[in-house]
Amino acid sequence: MNQIEEVKKWLDDADAVIVTAGNGFAQMEGLDMLSEEGFEYNYPQISPKYHVHTIADALDKKFDSWDEQWDFWSKLIKQYSLDYEPSPEMQTLVDLLQGKNYFIATSTYGHFFEKAGFDENRIFNVFGDWTRMQCSSGLNHGQVSDVKAVQDYVAGCGQVPKCEDCNSEMELHMPLNEHFFPDGDANTRFRWFLTRNEDQKVVVLELGVDLTSPQLLEPMVKLVEQFGNWKYIAADLSRDELPDSLKNRGLGLNIGSKELLEKMK
Ligand SMILES: [Zn+2]
Structure with a gap:
């Protein structure tokens, strides 16, 4: 089985999916906060x-x-x-999570997931949301x-x-200064989601997370290490970058979220 087929199978078999989406995902949706172009x-x-x-x-x-x-x-x-208009890859993600028990934790702050039609009660914007x-x-x-x-x-x-x-x-x-107050309600909902699904078959799907949002990297890997039924799919990490403890329960694709979602279509 190739890696993309394996990703599909893991997602199909999952009771719940947690998507972590970072800067690379925002770039895919048109917002490149580090680009000087234009x-x-x-x-x-x-x-x-x-x-x-x-x-x-x-x-x-x-x-x-x-x-x-x-x-x-x-x-x-x-x-x-x-x-904003959702990209075809975002639409693929919408289709993939259709009917699934999911939660999205994102540092993208551009209100993309809400606009793409995901349930706002299943989204935690860890860096806030600049439409608020x-x-x-x-x-x-x-x-x-x-x-x-x-x-x-x-x-x-x-x-x-x-x-x-x-x-x-x-x-x-947004965390523009030292007095940023994260959305406490969404944070609580996310924590409840994690707790409720500890014993379930959970797949964490990392899309475009890099070191600009470390909150979405190591803590998520640690959670997967902790719960034996959980699996980790990383669009951006290579297999070698996954900890040894996750070699059997982790896929490191190293192709980025855009290419992964294109292939999942
Ligand atoms: Zn006031």
């Missing part, structure tokens, strides 16, 4: 002024005003999330959708959104 051209007001050349650089930077900040954020969110916003005061005043604010900015009539509790400016729900 950045200066698309953001001529921001790039020279703040010496930033990628989306990741620019998200790290504190701009001079909230208005400038929201104007920039809105352009990003509109382009990469509001106008949180209070910038440093206090946890919850998180709400920023889509209306983004649309207003794009239409040229935007105003900096304010917190309903304390009137501080709102910021993206």
